[in-house]
Amino acid sequence: MSVIIKNINKKYGDFVAVNDISFQVKEGEFLALLGPSGSGKTTLLRIIAGLELPDTGEIYLEGIDAQNKPVRERKIGFVFQHFALFKHLSVFDNIAFGLRLKRPKLTKQEIYLRVDNLLKLVHLAGVGGKYPSELSGGQRQRVALARVLAIEPKYMLLDEPFGALDSKVRKELRRWLKKLHDTIGLTTIFVTHDQEEAIEIADRIAILNDGKLVQLATPLELWESPANVFVYDFLGNYNIFKGYEIEDGKLLFSKPSSQAHMTQVYSRPYEIGIERTPSDPRFFQQATLTLINKAGPLIKLEFEGKEETFYLAEIEKSILETMNFKIGEELWLKPLRYCQFKKSTVLSE
Numbered sequence: 001m002s003v004i005i006k007n008i009n010k011k012y013g014d015f016v017a018v019n020d021i022s023f024q025v026k027e028g029e030f031l032a033l034l035g036p037s038g039s040g041k042t043t044l045l046r047i048i049a050g051l052e053l054p055d056t057g058e059i060y061l062e063g064i065d066a067q068n069k070p071v072r073e074r075k076i077g078f079v080f081q082h083f084a085l086f087k088h089l090s091v092f093d094n095i096a097f098g099l100r101l102k103r104p105k106l107t108k109q110e111i112y113l114r115v116d117n118l119l120k121l122v123h124l125a126g127v128g129g130k131y132p133s134e135l136s137g138g139q140r141q142r143v144a145l146a147r148v149l150a151i152e153p154k155y156m157l158l159d160e161p162f163g164a165l166d167s168k169v170r171k172e173l174r175r176w177l178k179k180l181h182d183t184i185g186l187t188t189i190f191v192t193h194d195q196e197e198a199i200e201i202a203d204r205i206a207i208l209n210d211g212k213l214v215q216l217a218t219p220l221e222l223w224e225s226p227a228n229v230f231v232y233d234f235l236g237n238y239n240i241f242k243g244y245e246i247e248d249g250k251l252l253f254s255k256p257s258s259q260a261h262m263t264q265v266y267s268r269p270y271e272i273g274i275e276r277t278p279s280d281p282r283f284f285q286q287a288t289l290t291l292i293n294k295a296g297p298l299i300k301l302e303f304e305g306k307e308e309t310f311y312l313a314e315i316e317k318s319i320l321e322t323m324n325f326k327i328g329e330e331l332w333l334k335p336l337r338y339c340q341f342k343k344s345t346v347l348s349e
């Protein structure tokens with residue numbers, strides 16, 4: 001049940017919400033749409049569902065032009081960003097709602113069995129008689145999913161279904177959702193602005209910014225080969241080191257005579273080397289240690305360098321114990337691993 005979208009454009013007045021986006025979601029795939037607020041994720045999802053019309057572009061479901069398919073025939077289950085259950089209906093009746101509208105009509109017994117199965121599937125067996133107000137936020141979202149699954153969709157479109165929940169419940173639910181997806185194998189598009197969530201759950205991630213598709217790749221490919229600084233920045237903290245040259249993939253110190261070629265490289269906090277007496281100071285930046293945070297699996301260090309530069313490092317506890325770094329100490333920092341981006345994609349210098 002593949003989804004192919006081609007050159008989708010959508011404007012609101014002069015504002016471009018979706019800018020020429022094309023991609024393909026494979027049958028049974030779990031695709032995450034990841035991007036900052038306002039990047040066009042919900043708009044794109046609504047267009048795929050048929051709830052919004054694109055200005056231009058094509059959508060194919062199972063190879064068939066979706067324009068010829070009314071929304072109800074698209075077999076799409078949609079869980080909205082701000083999803084509300086019917087408060088006056090029990091959990092059972094919420095899930096049964098779509099089943100009761102089915103034609104030809106299902107018998108009472110058929111509806112009971114289907115709802116019962118769905119309650120088990122979403123790990124809510126036995127709560128059918130409760131009302132939404134008696135459930136936790138996480139339980140409510142699972143009812144919302146069961147309600148959508150009841151109509152036996154071929155595609156599942158989820159718009160930040162766990163957005164309103166606290167981070168622990170979110171983590172539990174996304175693992176649960178991943179397993180559920182793997183069990184029932186629905187082609188799924190999942191919107192989130194949480195990169196950790198996307199990385200953990202998705203087969204591939206489409207990164208959006210300002211209505212454009214910036215990169216579509218597996219989590220590992222994004223992590224190892226970000227297309228530009230935006231993707232790199234979106235995936236985590238980093239440091240900028242200035243004043244190097246790269247030749248044949250090797251980092252070289254830039255000589256004053258070659259300032260024009262001087263480049264900057266980007267390193268994650270755990271890709272930084274810290275020394276007291278550097279072997280070759282030309283490769284290092286001098287900085288003062290300003291903070292040591294020992295909470296967490298890695299020790300976090302913060303540094304202030306010259307000209308208001310700022311560095312973050314993460315090191316093993318054993319290294320801190322051996323080196324015994326002290327706050328206020330002048331140290332030397334060097335990128336051990338780094339990324340480099342073309343000038344045109346550099347965000348700020």
Ligand SMILES: Nc1ncnc2c1ncn2[C@@H]1O[C@H](COP(=O)(O)OP(=O)(O)OP(=O)(O)O)[C@@H](O)[C@H]1O
Nearest residue numbers: 012017035036037038039040041042043044081193
């Ligand atoms: N009906 C509308 N009329 C006018 N502008 C709209 C409309 N819907 C969306 N927009 C604009 O289009 C842009 C993209 O909106 P969209 O809701 O798709 O973003 P999003 O990526 O889902 O953001 P969030 O993470 O905050 O949900 C936003 O700038 C928004 O203001």
Ligand SMILES: [Mg+2]
Nearest residue numbers: 041042043081
């Ligand atoms: Mg949205």
